[in-house]
Amino acid sequence: MTKYLISFPGEAMVVPDGEWDDVAAASRAVIVEAQAAGVYVFGGGINEDVDPVVVAADGSVSAGTYPDVTVPNGGYTILELPSRAAAVEWAAKIAVACRCPQELREFQYDPIS
Template sequence: MTKYLISFPSAAMVVPEEGLQALSDAARAVVREAKDAGVWVFGGGINESIPPVMVDGAGTVIEGTYPQTRQMEGGYSVLELPSYEAALEWAARFAAACRCAQEVRAFQYDPES
């Protein structure tokens, strides 16, 4: 089976304060469904209060990040699924719960994992 990354940037999820609890409950329900279905691998939101750093091969810590990933934030879920179509179905569930479109990407197959 293939692992899929289902994600969204923080800016995509625009919800009034009074709707946050319902959104949180709906998102947690989809995560429970994924866990119950045995497809959940990992997920969570990026803690945007901690700035990103890069670490080189010598262990030197450098403030900042690659320009291409400067805006990497939001929520991420990794599911292990039998097909791309199944990933799209789960993405639709997350989109409905989070009230924003979800991006779907497939991880390359690793025969040793």
């Protein structure tokens, strides 16, 4: 099976005041469904309160990201699925729950993961 990344940038999620609890409950329900289906690998949101760093091959650390790259934020879910069509179906479920479009990407096959 193939692993898929379903994600959205933080600024895409525009939720009216008073509706955050509903969105959180809906998104958690999709994750519970994915876990029950045995397709859930990992999910979570980037902690935007912690600044990113770049760790070089020599172990040195510098503040920021790669040059000309925006800082990733928002939410990420990784699912292992039998087809791209199944990935689109799960991305749609997450889009409904989070009330924003989702980007779908496919991981390349890695024989040791």
